[in-house]
Amino acid sequence: MSNIEAHTVAYVRDTMxxxxxxxxxxxxxxxxxxxxLFSGWLNSVLTVLSLLVIWWALAAIxxxxxxxxxxxxxxxxxxxxxxxxxxxCFAVINDRWHQLLFGFYPSQHYWRPTLAFVLxxxxxxxxxxxxxxxKLLYVSAAYPFVAYHLLWGGSIWLPVSAALGFVAGxxxxxxxxxxxxxxxxxxxxxxxxxxxxxLAQPFNAGLSSVLPIGxxxxxxxxxxxxxxxxxxxxxxxxxxxxxxxxxxxGRQSDMVFVKSVCVIFIEFIRGVPLITLLFTASLLLNYxxxxxxSFDLILRVIIMVTLFAAAYMAEVIRGGLAALPRGQYEAAxxxxxxxxxxxxxxxxxQALKISIxxxxxxxxxxxxxxxxxxxxxxxxxxxxxxxxxxxxxxNGIYWELFIFIGALFFLFCFGISRYSMYLERKLKTDHR
Amino acid sequence: MKKSIFIGAFAATSLVAGVAxxxxxxxxxxxxxxxxxxxxxxxxxxxxxxxxxxWQGFDVAKCRAVAAAxxxxxxxxxxxxxxxxxxxxxxxxxxxDMLARNTTWTFTRDIDLRLTFVGxxxxxxxxxxxxxxxxxxxxxxxxxxxxxxxxxxxxxxxxADFFRANGMEYEPVPIETNAxxxxxxxAGACDVYTTxxxxxxxxxxxxxxxxxxxxxxxxxxxxxxxxxxxxxDKNWEGIVRWTLFALMAAEELGVTSANVEELAQGTxxxxxxxxxxxxxxxxxxxxxxxxxxxxxxxxxxxYGEIFAANIGEQTPIGLAxxxxxxxxxxxxxxxPPFR
Numbered sequence: 001m002s003n004i005e006a007h008t009v010a011y012v013r014d015t016m017x018x019x020x021x022x023x024x025x026x027x028x029x030x031x032x033x034x035x036x037l038f039s040g041w042l043n044s045v046l047t048v049l050s051l052l053v054i055w056w057a058l059a060a061i062x063x064x065x066x067x068x069x070x071x072x073x074x075x076x077x078x079x080x081x082x083x084x085x086x087x088x089c090f091a092v093i094n095d096r097w098h099q100l101l102f103g104f105y106p107s108q109h110y111w112r113p114t115l116a117f118v119l120x121x122x123x124x125x126x127x128x129x130x131x132x133x134x135k136l137l138y139v140s141a142a143y144p145f146v147a148y149h150l151l152w153g154g155s156i157w158l159p160v161s162a163a164l165g166f167v168a169g170x171x172x173x174x175x176x177x178x179x180x181x182x183x184x185x186x187x188x189x190x191x192x193x194x195x196x197x198x199l200a201q202p203f204n205a206g207l208s209s210v211l212p213i214g215x216x217x218x219x220x221x222x223x224x225x226x227x228x229x230x231x232x233x234x235x236x237x238x239x240x241x242x243x244x245x246x247x248x249x250g251r252q253s254d255m256v257f258v259k260s261v262c263v264i265f266i267e268f269i270r271g272v273p274l275i276t277l278l279f280t281a282s283l284l285l286n287y288x289x290x291x292x293x294s295f296d297l298i299l300r301v302i303i304m305v306t307l308f309a310a311a312y313m314a315e316v317i318r319g320g321l322a323a324l325p326r327g328q329y330e331a332a333x334x335x336x337x338x339x340x341x342x343x344x345x346x347x348x349x350q351a352l353k354i355s356i357x358x359x360x361x362x363x364x365x366x367x368x369x370x371x372x373x374x375x376x377x378x379x380x381x382x383x384x385x386x387x388x389x390x391x392x393x394x395n396g397i398y399w400e401l402f403i404f405i406g407a408l409f410f411l412f413c414f415g416i417s418r419y420s421m422y423l424e425r426k427l428k429t430d431h432r
Numbered sequence: 433m434k435k436s437i438f439i440g441a442f443a444a445t446s447l448v449a450g451v452a453x454x455x456x457x458x459x460x461x462x463x464x465x466x467x468x469x470x471x472x473x474x475x476x477x478x479x480x481x482x483x484x485x486x487w488q489g490f491d492v493a494k495c496r497a498v499a500a501a502x503x504x505x506x507x508x509x510x511x512x513x514x515x516x517x518x519x520x521x522x523x524x525x526x527x528x529d530m531l532a533r534n535t536t537w538t539f540t541r542d543i544d545l546r547l548t549f550v551g552x553x554x555x556x557x558x559x560x561x562x563x564x565x566x567x568x569x570x571x572x573x574x575x576x577x578x579x580x581x582x583x584x585x586x587x588x589x590x591x592a593d594f595f596r597a598n599g600m601e602y603e604p605v606p607i608e609t610n611a612x613x614x615x616x617x618x619a620g621a622c623d624v625y626t627t628x629x630x631x632x633x634x635x636x637x638x639x640x641x642x643x644x645x646x647x648x649x650x651x652x653x654x655x656x657x658x659x660x661x662x663x664x665d666k667n668w669e670g671i672v673r674w675t676l677f678a679l680m681a682a683e684e685l686g687v688t689s690a691n692v693e694e695l696a697q698g699t700x701x702x703x704x705x706x707x708x709x710x711x712x713x714x715x716x717x718x719x720x721x722x723x724x725x726x727x728x729x730x731x732x733x734x735y736g737e738i739f740a741a742n743i744g745e746q747t748p749i750g751l752a753x754x755x756x757x758x759x760x761x762x763x764x765x766x767x768p769p770f771r
Binding site: 075095096282283376387 | 472473474475476477478479480481482483484485488489510512513514515517518521522524525526527609611614615634635637638639640747748749
């Protein structure tokens, strides 16, 4: 009994000491500052230098940005209002925002590209977020045809007859599958081609004469500004991914002919700068087409941009395929899956997941590359900034236009990049 | 060998295209109901879209006059923005019917590229702009200067010629666009900015303090700018050429957009009568009707009115007539007789 502690030591505390506040240097903001900004003399110097640079930038730009003029008819008017003080003249955006967004699109039809953009977001949602009802994917499938009609207008039967080609392919596939799998694939490819070549034209012409409904036709050369960037960018992005996957698979194929075609295509496109392809689209093709046929310039550019992005995409996806352990392929074979099933169920889901950062990189690069069309005389936002500056009212204005254009591009690219991070987190299955 | 075959095929294709297009530009425009006119993607005073997307400017007015003469509607023009690289192939391939785009008339363009310059609607020349504070008053004092110069243009070659001929040295600061040049020049990256005088005037007008900069008196090159059409369609070439001359002659004869309708009823001057179609059948010879010139002049005025409205001294660009005055006023604007 005498061995218990209370009897062998002089004093035992039987209550807890009240918690003391940590030393001032070990808590709150001071601790954070000490650990993150001033953890050594080198870091302290760098911190101070960085602060100086930030201060210097803010001091230079801040007053200019804060002293912004939003309402003026010309740069001269802006300067009179500013009266010698430094200040931004965002009145040019106020005056020309509709041109930067829509180009020369007729102003009474601005609702059409706007609606097309809203529908784009709506139709992207089920593709991007899997927790939405799967039925919405039908909306996404219909979107290209709806958007075409909204943007270009004309007879409504043209996009309808184009869409019916895919329906024909699907129907042929379903019926032929009852006979033979390989036959079904052929039927699915040949039926739409047959439809487009021989039946779509009379179908379109017939219905157009019987029921001439549709929005007013807007010509491609009315397109400009962000409208053109988005049309080229979105089409290029959505077409280059499937094309890129096919090219990547083709490059890995054992069939010599398929493989060499894919390799030659990829290496050729990657060996040529995009600007060269754009010049080819704009200049060279004209000479080889029969005179009088004006093959739409925007369409030519979209094709070139898509092919360009597809070649890069193929290499990104090939990287993903190469990163898969050999065992995955063998496991798919062992399960008795055929080539397409193995790709669809085992290989591609993993390869694409690995490739997400690279794919997104290509997407963002493609979207920004659309500004290169300025060199072939298409008035994208950069081209329009030039044209706006050529107006005597706004001659001499630079930063305001570029800040506006840059901000919009940043918005899109940042959005894409945030989504890709979300996707990576969601698909993360390993334990690293 | 392969290359030459390719070039041969290329030339043959363009030749076939050219022949097929010959003699039918006018019909094609009448069928289409609008004129395809190649303009620059934006050059202050010469061509630029306004806030409503309507193209305005000195070159643009020329297209509108041609459209008015043919189609009786100055707005029936489809403006195709072209860059320095795409302009000639756009014309050669038939994408545009005519170019009205600050294009210098040179030997190789006229002969080698198989184009036809129908005349000169603006006599430009290369000049220098310097800040007033460096105190230079002549191009001869520019020895050792740093010069902002657009790469790949004739201005680059002219500059080298000028400095070599005068035994002076310079340091080029290569830049890509006019906009970049303005920024570089204002930031002091170069002492001198050189380009065409009209461009210098437009640039200077855009500065916050235009009076702090002077355009030196030396003009070191000839830059006759004018509308261009393809070779091979004499009728179309004649329409564009004589529309241009009609605008020039109208100024000389005192025909303006205000009085053209009235004078078209008939006057005492046979020359005016022939121009405006109350005498003779000049319109028929062009394949147009007799009022073609009346409509061209009514579209945006005679040559002097177009000049004054777009680049003249009352505009921010503020160009004097100079070489572009009528020959009777000591300039070079000289329309052959309507006879």
